[in-house]
């Protein structure tokens with residue numbers, strides 16, 4: 567079957583005309599859409615991005631100025647042996663040895679490259695050894711990082727972003743004790759002190775418990791512990807009401823943590839944490855780990871045992887999850 571449509575030529579012309587005008591209107595609309603609206607949006611997006619890029623760049627440059635103009639030294643993290651150098655990964659048992667190493671080995675060229683591989687403002691956090699802090703340009707001592715920043719601004723014409731101190735976590739190792747540089751509280755080891763330091767920062771605040779954190783990533787790690795629901799163990803039939811409990815159970819019962827049982831010096835693996843410690847002491851001359859309970863006389867050779875002891879016998883609050891350092 568064939569459909570035959572009889573079309574009046576005048577009608578057809580009219581139709582074409584309508585089609586053309588509507589197409590023109592559409593084009594005009596498109597032009598408007600393509601040429602004006604998105605450009606503004608794009609410009610805004612680019613501006614936001616640029617603002618962020620320049621913000622992190624300014625912060626990184628300011629931290630480099632502090633490293634170049636003072637005897638402050640960065641600490642990358644507390645590794646398997648000890649305090650790790652930010653420039654060459656070398657670890658030191660005693661933070662004071664790391665400071666001597668950093669000041670004698672890593673000069674201007676290294677400092678100018680500090681945080682070259684930063685991962686943006688959401689993960690920015692500089693652990694700074696501010697022991698016996700002083701200005702390298704005129705030898706004036708400073709009590710703390712803020713005073714040093716004021717000094718460099720007033721006496722040496724340097725300029726710093728006003729939010730810089732929010733990203734610097736200072737430490738002072740004047741004695742062999744691990745003491746918070748901001749409130750003088752003593753801690754059994756550096757990792758616990760590191761978790762404590764968040765108490766002094768409000769850059770990011772947990773909506774559930776009101777705790778403050780240095781950067782967004784640490785807050786996100788922390789938020790994990792508030793999630794409730796049904797979390798079942800991936801290895802057995804047990805069910806937990808929080809992910810943290812599930813994770814702790816899996817780690818304690820089913821997963822043999824490699825880091826805990828691997829020698830920090832030679833990499834030899836042990837299926838027992840105590841055996842690893844014995845090996846590190848015997849073969850590599852490491853100092854034995856002695857953690858003392860602050861409420862009773864008991865001592866422990868690892869943080870996990872001390873924590874569970876404290877939780878069980880002294881009903882104190884558990885420390886924050888290990889990830890959120």
Ligand SMILES: [Zn+2]
Nearest residue numbers: 651653654656
């Ligand atoms: Zn180094």
Ligand SMILES: [Zn+2]
Nearest residue numbers: 701703704706
């Ligand atoms: Zn000075």
Ligand SMILES: [Zn+2]
Nearest residue numbers: 746748749750
């Ligand atoms: Zn403190």
Ligand SMILES: [Zn+2]
Nearest residue numbers: 772774775776
């Ligand atoms: Zn919270």
Ligand SMILES: [Zn+2]
Nearest residue numbers: 799801802804
């Ligand atoms: Zn299980």
Ligand SMILES: [Zn+2]
Nearest residue numbers: 829831832834
């Ligand atoms: Zn070894």
Ligand SMILES: [Zn+2]
Nearest residue numbers: 859861862864
């Ligand atoms: Zn105790």
